[in-house]
Amino acid sequence: xxxxxxxxxxxxxxxxxxxxxxxxxxxxxxxxxxxxxxxxxxxxxxxxxxxxxxxxxxxxxxxxxxxxxxxxxxxxxxxxxxxxxxxxxxxxxxxxxxxxxxxxxxxxxxxxxxxxxxxxxxxxxxxxxxxxxxxxxxxxxxxxxxxxxxxxxxxxxxxxxxxxxxxxxxxxxxxxxxxxxxxxxxxxxxxxxxxxxxxxxxxxxxxxxxxxxxxxxxxxxxxxxxxxxxxxxxxxxxxxxxxxxxxxxxxxxxxxxxxxxxxxxxxxxxxxxxxxxxxxxxxxxxxxxxxxxxxxxxxxxxxxxxxxxxxxxxxxxxxxxxxxxxxxxxxxxxxxxxxxxxxxxx
Numbered sequence: 001x002x003x004x005x006x007x008x009x010x011x012x013x014x015x016x017x018x019x020x021x022x023x024x025x026x027x028x029x030x031x032x033x034x035x036x037x038x039x040x041x042x043x044x045x046x047x048x049x050x051x052x053x054x055x056x057x058x059x060x061x062x063x064x065x066x067x068x069x070x071x072x073x074x075x076x077x078x079x080x081x082x083x084x085x086x087x088x089x090x091x092x093x094x095x096x097x098x099x100x101x102x103x104x105x106x107x108x109x110x111x112x113x114x115x116x117x118x119x120x121x122x123x124x125x126x127x128x129x130x131x132x133x134x135x136x137x138x139x140x141x142x143x144x145x146x147x148x149x150x151x152x153x154x155x156x157x158x159x160x161x162x163x164x165x166x167x168x169x170x171x172x173x174x175x176x177x178x179x180x181x182x183x184x185x186x187x188x189x190x191x192x193x194x195x196x197x198x199x200x201x202x203x204x205x206x207x208x209x210x211x212x213x214x215x216x217x218x219x220x221x222x223x224x225x226x227x228x229x230x231x232x233x234x235x236x237x238x239x240x241x242x243x244x245x246x247x248x249x250x251x252x253x254x255x256x257x258x259x260x261x262x263x264x265x266x267x268x269x270x271x272x273x274x275x276x277x278x279x280x281x282x283x284x285x286x287x288x289x290x291x292x293x294x295x296x297x298x299x300x301x302x303x304x305x306x307x308x309x310x311x312x313x314x315x316x317x318x319x320x321x322x323x324x325x326x327x328x329x330x331x332x333x334x335x336x337x338x339x340x341x342x343x344x345x346x
Contacts, residue, residue, distance in 0.1 A: 001123040003144035004096035009157045012164060016077035018154060019068055023079055024095040025147070026065040026199075028088050029121055031342040032104055033058050035261070036118075038320050039108040039339075042257030046250045049231070050109070053222045060202045060219070066173055067195040069299040070186040071154075073171040075164040082289075082296035084344045091264050094121070098144045106339065108261040110254045114226045122220035124148060124204035130221065131238050132230070135246040148204055151196050162189045173303050210242060217242075226250060259324050265339035271330035277338035280323040285343040287316040292344065 004025070007018040037054040040047050069079040080086065088094065091105040102120055107113050125146050145153075158164065165188050172185045184195045198213060205211060205218035210232070212218050217225075217232055225232055229250050235243035252258075262268050270278045291312040298306035326338040 001125075002094065002121050002147060003098045003101045004094075004147060004150055005098060006145055007096065007150060007153070009153055012075065012161075015075060015154065015157055015164065016072060018150075019072040019075075019077060020080060021096050022150070022154075023065055023068045023072065023081070024086060026061055026068055027081075027086065028094050028104070030058055030061050030065075031087070031090065031340070032106055032117065033061065034320075035106045035340060036109040036113060038317075038324055039259040039261050040252075040257065041259045042252070044251070044257065046252050047257050049250060050226055050252055053225065056216075057219050057222060064199045064202065066299075067184055067186070067199055070172050070174075070184065071158075071192050071195055072167075073299065074167040074169075074186040074188075074192060075158075076167045079296070079299040081299065082293040082344075084346070086292065087342055087344050090266055090342065096150070101144065105264050106266065106342070107263050108339075109252070109258045111227065111252070114223050118223045119220060119227060122203050122218075122223060124207075124220060126207065127220065128205065128208075128210050128240060130210060130224075130232060130240055130242060130244055131235075132228075132244040132246060133233075133235060148200050151200050155193060155196050158189055158192050165189065165192070168301075171299070171301055171303075173298055173306055208240075210240060226252070260336050261324060261339040262328070262333045262336045266341040266343065268333060268338075269331075270328065270338065271334075273330040274326065274328050274338070277323065277326040277328060280319060280326060281338060281341055282345075284316065284319045284323055284340045285345050287312060287319055288340075288342060289345040291316060 007021065008014040009018060033054055037051055037058065040051045072079055091103050093102060094104055104117055125148060169187055174185050184191055184198065186192050186195050201212040201218065203219045205221060210218055210221040221232060228244055230244045230246050231248040231250060232242050233245045233248060235241060265281070291309050294305045294309035294312055298309060320340055323338050323340060328334050328336055328338060
């Protein structure tokens with residue numbers, strides 16, 4: 001379970017700083033998720049399902065980042081995104097995370113990565129025990145808290161102080177990345193609470209259900225499917241109305257179905273013989289930096305700039321695909337493939 005440090009919420013500036021940290025936290029999960037998704041190269045139905053599951057989580061993390069930006073704008077703050085310190089230097093603990101509690105790496109897809117990192121990032125305080133269908137034969141001040149508890153504290157502060165909502169409504173962003181109705185324009189307490197509920201339930205589900213407000217499986221349980229090697233299906237006979245189904249297995253070979261990317265590319269220096277890998281790595285950094293700049297402008301008074309970010313995402317995806325095809329020919333990592341470093345370039 002990811003544990004984060006208690007955030008001061010005594011003053012308006014404290015709340016704004018906490019929300020800026022939340023924006024960084026929501027974003028910081030995207031590079032490791034994107035990297036794992038991009039290294040899934042097999043063509044089986046299981047691989048396609050895993051790739052789609054992670055992609056959906058990435059899209060929802062982008063939504064969460066948007067919602068946190070909207071809340072910060074609604075209380076008169078201004079998101080800071082185009083900054084070298086916005087992206088963690090992986091491997092690293094996540095923003096607000098307790099040092100050493102969970103170190104997040106940029107690694108290729110593997111079952112252990114799902115279990116030891118992704119599920120721990122998304123794990124609720126009390127995970128639900130989803131049953132398996134029968135197979136067919138054939139707070140002290142310094143005490144760490146969970147992400148859900150952090151958002152609960154922000155929620156309580158906003159409910160107690162509706163006067164905080166003084167932000168310019170024209171700074172709100174919506175309707176770009178998501179289906180109509182999924183993004184939430186935040187202008188008051190009620191819309192802020194709906195945004196927070198969306199963030200928490202999409203990540204953790206609810207204490208009574210593994211699904212979110214849209215009746216979609218929450219992030220933790222989507223990853224749990226890949227850990228258990230079977231899909232979650234509707235099951236009216238289950239108390240949770242869903243079960244793991246061994247008759248719908250998810251079988252992914254961590255070698256055959258995955259590009260054997262080097263671990264933690266930010267720590268790797270490519271040999272001179274692999275100059276194309278270094279070039280593409282720099283191009284990927286430049287593209288991702290442009291994406292962050294477009295988002296920064298989009299959340300700070302130029303909402304149309306988010307359209308530019310969408311286009312840059314496709315550019316980044318193309319560069320990333322070519323980068324992951326670069327097999328290293330020299331040095332200690334010869335035989336493995338290059339990967340993204342996610343460095344911010346001013």
